[in-house]
Amino acid sequence: MKLLNKTNLSTEGKLVFKNFSFFSLLRAFNILSQYLLVSYLVRTLGAQTYGVFVWGFSIIQYLIIIINFGFNTYAAKYIAENKDDQVELNRIFSAITAIKLLLFIITVFFFIVIIYAVGVFDSNRSLILILLGFVLGEVLFPIWFFQGKEKLDIPTKIVFSFKFLLIALTFLLITGPEDLLRYALLLSVSQLLIGVTGFYVAKKKLNINLVKTTSNYILNKIKEGFMFFVGTLFSRTFNLAVIFLAGIWFTMEDVASFDISFKIIAAFQLPFETLSMVLFPTISRTKDVKMNERIIFMASAFSLLLWGFTFWQSDLLLTIMGGKELLIYSSLLKNLSILIPIVVVTYFLGTNTLVAFGYQREFNLSIIIPSVLYILTLVCLWILDLISIEALIYSRIMVDLLVMAIRLIIAYKHKLIFSSR
Template structure:
């Protein structure tokens, strides 16, 4: 959801209904991961290699779209089964259906293709159109708490319209011709995307499992409080991500360990400043976005400061250091390992009867701390952070 519409949505539909929407959208995001299956990462390189060969490129695009379509059918069967078996799904089937419509745009919107041919302006235009359509529609059609059910529908419609625009750009402007594809080609592309799928799934489990459990064991009000706190925490990452994105190409090119160590100290300071800012202004931020509706989110956001601080450091230790210096494996393993840590902690909390929204926020910080320690160990092992390393 665009931040510009968030305060309006919470005030109009209320915390309970907003929490239900957040719960449903979190569930649907797992199906989106299945449909994309890492192809939105693995296919970028293939497109970049084949960009000057229209025939081969058309075969690649056809294969990826075909795989995604079959995965969408598979996901639809799983979702229908869940709606028949679980009460929480069955009682909100229309809301889930409206949210799930957005998953079809995962087929239609070939971000991976536009990235591969370096037509980033297409991605910017299409995403801007989707956000603009959704934001305007919210203010036009959402006027009472009973209208909450239409919020995921409006979001899905915006994404579907953007998807159809993308298909037009793909087939008409880029002149890609869809054709029948061989099973062997589809299998090869599918298998190549598995590592990226696992990594993406791990990240999504880390980010979304707390809201799923809150929706099952607690109330949708708790989901809303956790969601709004998590959204603000994620926004805090934006300046840290921008710093990492600017440093990464330079480090990848020169691999200067002395510069890397100086940047590490700088990132620690930046993470500390951002974390302190979030902690101090947490009440103001929650009041702005949620009013008096979700005051419990203040405590959750302050606990998430551990996540923000560790996350800022883990970002730098990941792509700008480990990947840039040629060690991608510890980078990927740290993400997957953190998911195992998270699941083990959740099982312990359940066994010890310590399930609370606050402990869920703390678990996010602990898993991010695990990533920091794991990546830092390998940065020291490979002497990336040493001045006179050879």
């Protein structure tokens, strides 16, 4: 970072560049570690057993969405707006932590009752129970706080340390399909360590103190975050519903193929998602429409190139991820690759445009309305006995197209894009 000080960037520009660099490292390492693990696990556990893991983990992801309550999307805005007010930072941190822990206790209680009462979970109950440790780790890790404080070097170092340990232990201890539960335990423990360490660093290194907050203050934060929770719940339903339903209606090999395809697509979306999250606090403060507009146009152009590459090299990408056995799913990846430019544009039109400029209600409605239509579509396909792999793919693509279209219309209406008109 000494070299950065010698450049002609403004103070704001240097801060953005520094945080983009660290967050890029964080996201890149997260994705790279996932790919290393997926590539190893598919070959070691087999596509069938890996599909079982993915199916169980998709259920856990729903719990994480409920417990995070949208704060991982929106709480960074609270922190960015009050970054120099230590008293208010303590109140925000304490309130959000209390909400998330309370939701964890309530949600896990009802969830355990459900998985013992519903037969579909019988064969994978132990796996799901072990993965609950991963949920607690997510609850404790205050990534939203580090993002709002623009101290992204801290979570980068924490995640790197424990994910590296996870990879090493996985290669050492996971040798066959019988080690599925052992891997789930390793994953949960590593995430718990990340959460506890992040929480400790926030308190000790960034001088955060847990303080008593009034019930009205907590209820106000719940009220403000509710629409973001609903929006996040619906938006994450897009991928998770496909994986969960594939596990019920089709085979676990199909589950594995969807998961690997989504991970390949996520890799090419990574730089744009990272840039979006890093710029969010800055745009929230500066309300710089021109800068945001330029970023959207550049991201759109580059994402189209990555779509073309993914479509062209689908066979190579699948072979790298899971071996030649997955080549039968090449058409699946080709069809889903259109999501790269669609989702990239949707990122920037969402958090960095609508949320940053104060259109939170419109942001959430842009997710909720298409998601309701998506759920109704899946229900109709099921009732009419028209469920197929192709139906899941095309409905998944159409819902993202609709989200993008709604956000484009809203942003244009409020002069947040094409602002020179």
